[in-house]
Amino acid sequence: MSDMSEAPRLDRQEDPVSRMTNNRQFKLLADIPVRMSVEVGSTSLRLAEVMDLAEGSIVELDRQADDLLDIMVNGALIAKGEVVTVNGRYGIRIVDIAATEHRLAGIERRG
Template sequence: MSDMSEAPKLDDALGSLPGSRNFRLLADIPVRMSVEVGSTSLKLAEVMDLAEGSIVELDRQSDELLDIMVNGTLIAKGEVVTVNNRYGIRIVEVATAEARMAGVERRG
């Protein structure tokens, strides 16, 4: 899908789901999406020593997909793209419903 005009409309997608009336009530609630490139653990002294030009090695290989999180729960994996000189993320793999729910239950 190269053009978002081909994407299904939210009302069309929600209308076919069981309990779609309840989903419509939630559709306008804002959520925070973030993309995790990788992580590492540092000692406080190492953080305090960081300066311009410092490099921090992360725990992910450069060819691995990035984690796409919504409110701290993994929902998909993707790769970085550029759109009009801005960063974007192309979704390559959507997390299973079980994996998404496990993230929600773990935070509860």
Template sequence: MSDMSEAPRIEDGMTEAPGGRNFRLLADIPVRMSVEVGSTQMRLAEIMNLAEGSVVELDRQADELLDIMVNGTLVARGEVVTVNGRYGIRVVEIASTDARMAGIERRS
């Protein structure tokens, strides 16, 4: 993790994306952004035996990038950083258009 307290911020008034596309009509639509660290499959009995201090091994290596999801669709991958003592995520790569569209089509 790195400290991102000096990182530049995106200006609130930004209404035009690179390439000149205007997003003003979409700017106020709320979306849910989440970051997936990993997952695992467990039996209910194993979950019921979890206690304070239990460790659950996930399906991802510690050095792998995390999935950044918007409304359940993969949009990017990134790494954990700290920003003023809080967790943050630095975008390292944007998901391909095919990967993003597959998530949208899956819900249709």
């Protein structure tokens, strides 16, 4: 008599993104607005320098003009991009984006 037992099934490991987006709680939260911002650069100033600012003042930032800009969602870095114009308004073209797991983790951590 031959052994006709069924081979053990391999459980497919769902990736964290599929697991999260298929989660009923995530679906309930998916329509909640989040804040996207683009950081052009930053600098440190002394309070006296801030008080001396006037119309026409120029503040030098820490980035080169051709550097990609940081795209943040709720304070979490999710991508890098470049400025474009869309119908006379600023826009951002995504050039490099974090893996979905990283984006969701960053937003979840700060949410």
